[in-house]
Amino acid sequence: GYYGNWGGAFVPEILHETFRQLNAFFTEAQADPAFWRQYVDLMGSYSCRPTPLTLAENLTRRFGGASIYIKREDLNHTGAHKANNVMGQGLLVQRMGKRRVIAETGAGQHGVATATMAAKFGFECTIYMGEEDVQRQRPNVFWMEKLGATVVPVTSGSRTLKDAINEAFRDWVANMDSTHYVMGTVCGPHPFPAMVAWFQKIIGEEAKEQILAAHGRLPARVYACVGGGSNAMGIFQGFLADEEVELVGVEAGGEGLTSGRHASRLAAIPTTADTDGIPDATPGVAQGYKTMFLQDDDGQMKDTHSVAAGLDYIGVSPMLADLWERGRVRMTAATDTEVMEALQLAMASEGIIPALESAHAFVQAFKEAGELSPESAIIINQSGRGDKDIFTIAHAFKDP
Numbered sequence: 001g002y003y004g005n006w007g008g009a010f011v012p013e014i015l016h017e018t019f020r021q022l023n024a025f026f027t028e029a030q031a032d033p034a035f036w037r038q039y040v041d042l043m044g045s046y047s048c049r050p051t052p053l054t055l056a057e058n059l060t061r062r063f064g065g066a067s068i069y070i071k072r073e074d075l076n077h078t079g080a081h082k083a084n085n086v087m088g089q090g091l092l093v094q095r096m097g098k099r100r101v102i103a104e105t106g107a108g109q110h111g112v113a114t115a116t117m118a119a120k121f122g123f124e125c126t127i128y129m130g131e132e133d134v135q136r137q138r139p140n141v142f143w144m145e146k147l148g149a150t151v152v153p154v155t156s157g158s159r160t161l162k163d164a165i166n167e168a169f170r171d172w173v174a175n176m177d178s179t180h181y182v183m184g185t186v187c188g189p190h191p192f193p194a195m196v197a198w199f200q201k202i203i204g205e206e207a208k209e210q211i212l213a214a215h216g217r218l219p220a221r222v223y224a225c226v227g228g229g230s231n232a233m234g235i236f237q238g239f240l241a242d243e244e245v246e247l248v249g250v251e252a253g254g255e256g257l258t259s260g261r262h263a264s265r266l267a268a269i270p271t272t273a274d275t276d277g278i279p280d281a282t283p284g285v286a287q288g289y290k291t292m293f294l295q296d297d298d299g300q301m302k303d304t305h306s307v308a309a310g311l312d313y314i315g316v317s318p319m320l321a322d323l324w325e326r327g328r329v330r331m332t333a334a335t336d337t338e339v340m341e342a343l344q345l346a347m348a349s350e351g352i353i354p355a356l357e358s359a360h361a362f363v364q365a366f367k368e369a370g371e372l373s374p375e376s377a378i379i380i381n382q383s384g385r386g387d388k389d390i391f392t393i394a395h396a397f398k399d400p
């Protein structure tokens, strides 16, 4: 369960048997071709896959460089890439014979997706959500409850994603015989990162086939926003073996990397010795895994900030920490202000409304498209749609 120096499964003794069982079920499912076919068929009939790869002609013309393609994970059922992971996990829960699922959520997309899957599979469902996120993603809270899930507002800590994860783990330790924890991203103790990345790789498999068909050759660069890292790992896996394809992760720059109010774990750190004086992430172990965390000198988790609830998290996938350390993935950050501008441009130019999280990837792609040759192409992974963010966006534009 390691990716270079990162990952592992730092879980208490009491959970070892549960993790052993989970690993056994996952390994068996991975080895069973019928399981992956069942998953692909379900994603086709229930979640509109394959999702389109849309050529953004107006944005391409505006920047005058690479052809800009958008991978439309917003067109999944429930509106984000989270659907890929939860439906796969649902099939796994069926194989394990469990009847209850729990999950953490920040943006509420993973929560809605898990509640949707539970309704379809007939599982009992409890979602843990930071009180602050309950307030800023109300449309999703409404749907989770309407779909039959119990939403538990979490009032400990910073009342955001990391606190929701802590509460979900507490529930799981107390109910692990009946309950599966549907981790929403490629973080947490092994095998969670591996499982989530395995289901999300469907994005990259489709995108590679689609770009070769539409553009005739591999893209120069692929951009994805990074919260825990699951939509990024999903699309990146389609191109990891193609060294000529540059992979760019975009983290939450919040109010700026020197503001102390951001959620950038890797982008803030130049790969050389840290000389920019920006308080950066450091290696640590928390929430069951080892990665680069935004923590203080005592190893206590810092409060993060992002306009996008789904990126507002202290940890980053051990897979991405390893790919970044090896130089295979370049990490950048986009500020809240840049995100709003890119969102507005995408809406006005292409009639596409990205989620605030996804808009971070658009920011970096817009900065770089013009410097690439017109014969080249780039792909932006649009992880979700912006409907959930209507109040945040309205507020941002009201106060210019």
Ligand SMILES: CC/C=C(/N=C/c1c(COP(=O)(O)O)cnc(C)c1O)C(=O)O
Binding pocket: 080, 081, 082, 104, 105, 106, 107, 108, 109, 110, 111, 161, 183, 184, 185, 186, 225, 226, 227, 228, 229, 230, 231, 232, 309, 310, 311, 355, 357, 358, 383, 384, 385
């Ligand atoms: C698992 C907690 C993260 C959530 N969402 C994260 C998210 C993200 C960031 O998550 P990753 O892809 O795992 O980095 C990107 N795009 C959208 C639309 C998201 O909703 C959630 O609760 O919905």
